[in-house]
Amino acid sequence: xxxxxxxxxxxxxxxxxxxxxxxxxxxxxxxxxxxxxxxxxxxxxxxxxxxxxxxxxxxxxxxxxxxxxxxxxxxxxxxxxxxxxxxxxxxxxxxxxxxxxxxxxxxxxxxxxxxxxxxxxxxxxxxxxx
Amino acid sequence: xxxxxxxxxxxxxxxxxxxxxxxxxxxxxxxxxxxxxxxxxxxxxxxxxxxxxxxxxxxxxxxxxxxxxxxxxxxxxxxxxxxxxxxxxxxxxxxxxxxxxxxxxxxxxxxxxxxxxxxxxxxxxxxxxxxxxxxxxxxx
Numbered sequence: 001x002x003x004x005x006x007x008x009x010x011x012x013x014x015x016x017x018x019x020x021x022x023x024x025x026x027x028x029x030x031x032x033x034x035x036x037x038x039x040x041x042x043x044x045x046x047x048x049x050x051x052x053x054x055x056x057x058x059x060x061x062x063x064x065x066x067x068x069x070x071x072x073x074x075x076x077x078x079x080x081x082x083x084x085x086x087x088x089x090x091x092x093x094x095x096x097x098x099x100x101x102x103x104x105x106x107x108x109x110x111x112x113x114x115x116x117x118x119x120x121x122x123x124x125x126x127x128x129x130x
Numbered sequence: 131x132x133x134x135x136x137x138x139x140x141x142x143x144x145x146x147x148x149x150x151x152x153x154x155x156x157x158x159x160x161x162x163x164x165x166x167x168x169x170x171x172x173x174x175x176x177x178x179x180x181x182x183x184x185x186x187x188x189x190x191x192x193x194x195x196x197x198x199x200x201x202x203x204x205x206x207x208x209x210x211x212x213x214x215x216x217x218x219x220x221x222x223x224x225x226x227x228x229x230x231x232x233x234x235x236x237x238x239x240x241x242x243x244x245x246x247x248x249x250x251x252x253x254x255x256x257x258x259x260x261x262x263x264x265x266x267x268x269x270x
Contacts, residue, residue: 019133027139030195033246113264
């Protein structure tokens with residue numbers, strides 16, 4: 001599978017990270033009114049670097065944990081957002097900022113998806129040979 | 131799976147906001163209720179939200195990072211003492227006790243809850259569109 005992995009390049013990794021980022025921002029939006037909640041985000045460059053460096057782990061036992069799979073708690077690239085206006089209840093979610101980030105993340109996800117789709121359609125053309 | 135997770139997170143937040151709307155409706159409905167003693171007077175109900183943490187994963191439906199309503203507390207503000215000797219509920223000194231609901235505060239709570247609910251609906255619909263597109267990647 002390494003040939004196809006190489007061919008799809010960074011886009012499949014990027015899609016995973018973008019999906020995690022969407023989840024993280026949806027957490028922020030969900031907790032917009034929860035006291036003491038700290039808004040978080042992913043340091044994208046670091047996350048992609050981490051994922052690309054990790055060697056593909058093979059799961060040979062039911063008890064093994066898939067480290068690279070979308071488990072947010074295993075990512076080291078989580079960062080806290082600095083609020084523009086601190087609020088009294090220690091909540092650092094600013095809904096406008098989060099909405100903008102979510103819109104951007106959704107667009108970026110679509111972009112990664114488009115790149116992947118293009119790669120896959122090229123691959124299919126090569127297979128069919130027409 | 132991550133998609134499910136996002137749906138669960140947004141769902142838990144919508145659920146929490148609905149509880150908040152419910153308490154607001156209850157508070158507004160009872161804002162004019164009178165009682166004979168301070169203890170019987172209606173006190174505004176406030177939901178307490180907290181984030182669902184990894185360690186608290188009770189059942190499968192809980193989404194890590196979502197919102198949970200940990201309880202509903204009574205507002206600690208003093209209840210209103212109103213002098214109204216003609217009222218059938220008045221005590222021997224002529225006082226009745228009204229609720230401590232602040233109507234303006236409740237209206238703001240209501241607006242905030244409904245806006246937050248809408249935000250989460252938007253998250254669900256965006257993620258749904260993205261995932262439908264992802265499923266179609268095989269048709270590329």
